[in-house]
Amino acid sequence: MLSPAAGEVVILEIPLDGDVPGDANLADNERRRLSRMRSEAKRREFIVSRDAMRRALGQLLGRSASEVAIELGEHGKPEVCGADFHFNLSHSGDRAVLALSREGPIGIDIEAMAPRRPFARLARRFFAASEIEWFEEYGEDDRREAFYRLWTLKEAYLKAVGTGLSMSSRAFDIRVDGALGELREVPGDLSDRGPWHLETVQLDGAYVVSICTPVGLVSYRRVTLNELGGGSP
Numbered sequence: 001m002l003s004p005a006a007g008e009v010v011i012l013e014i015p016l017d018g019d020v021p022g023d024a025n026l027a028d029n030e031r032r033r034l035s036r037m038r039s040e041a042k043r044r045e046f047i048v049s050r051d052a053m054r055r056a057l058g059q060l061l062g063r064s065a066s067e068v069a070i071e072l073g074e075h076g077k078p079e080v081c082g083a084d085f086h087f088n089l090s091h092s093g094d095r096a097v098l099a100l101s102r103e104g105p106i107g108i109d110i111e112a113m114a115p116r117r118p119f120a121r122l123a124r125r126f127f128a129a130s131e132i133e134w135f136e137e138y139g140e141d142d143r144r145e146a147f148y149r150l151w152t153l154k155e156a157y158l159k160a161v162g163t164g165l166s167m168s169s170r171a172f173d174i175r176v177d178g179a180l181g182e183l184r185e186v187p188g189d190l191s192d193r194g195p196w197h198l199e200t201v202q203l204d205g206a207y208v209v210s211i212c213t214p215v216g217l218v219s220y221r222r223v224t225l226n227e228l229g230g231g232s233p
Contacts, residue, residue: 002059002228004085004100008219009211011108011201014052014096015225020044021051025065049096053089055228056098060085077162088159090209097209107159107212109152113205119147126151128173128185145208150174152210153181153198160196160212174198181210 004010023031030050037043054065057080061068070078078089086104090097093112120143123135131150138146153176154169161167173185181198195215200208211220 002056002100002223004102004221005219006102007217008101008221009106009213009217010100011209011211011220011222012052012056012098012100012228013222013224014049014091014098015094016045016048016091016096017094018048020047023047025051025054027066027070045091045096049089049091049098052096052225052228053087053098056100057083057087059228060100073162077159090155090159093207095207099211101213101217103214103217105160105162105214106217107156107161108209109155109159110207110209111148111152111155112207113144113148115144117144117147119143123147126154126169128170130173130175130184134176146176148208149200149210150176150181152208153200153212156210156212157181157183157196157198 002010002012023034026034026047034043034046037046051065054068057068058065061080061083068080071081073079084102086101086106088099088106088108090108090110092110095110095112097108097110099106099108120136123132127135127150135143135146135150153174157172157174158167158169172183175182175184179200181200183196183198196212197215197217198210198212200210201220
């Protein structure tokens, strides 16, 4: 069953390399956005992930996917007004993930781990000072995984609080301990939000997924697109 139980986060795994559905489930503004995309890869990523998201939300609301009214919050975070659940979508490479919960807000981030990137330079650009010190303790062979673990934790937090890219990733500090992240410093206007639980979930060797939820939501259940079914009630 797709519907999350109390205290549970359901993570829907969405492959982006399969058949591409039509746009019948998309809203008019999503079709307009799709029409402006020139990259076939981006078009596939958008329509497959949005179609799956709408079918999942439609199941929870008891309505067809095309009837799900999605609005944007102050900083562009999608939400369903009046719904008694929270959701967040992320995609990277040929995979997307959708997080669903009765309690929230929540944030999820997935990253395909590229084998060769200038990780040290990227860390100095996007991480806070203490995070850079933590990252530089790793040897060259382990820096890729360390970078993506912290990066996805920070992105998940930004998505949970709803600021997105309007807040610098260097404006707050996360201490990483294994799969868990501890939020240590945040800007003053966000200090009254939380407390937060931050955790990394390894899908496979190629992807890293991190989740940010209110403390108490520590039960995760993964479901596949096949379990979603057709999506219409």
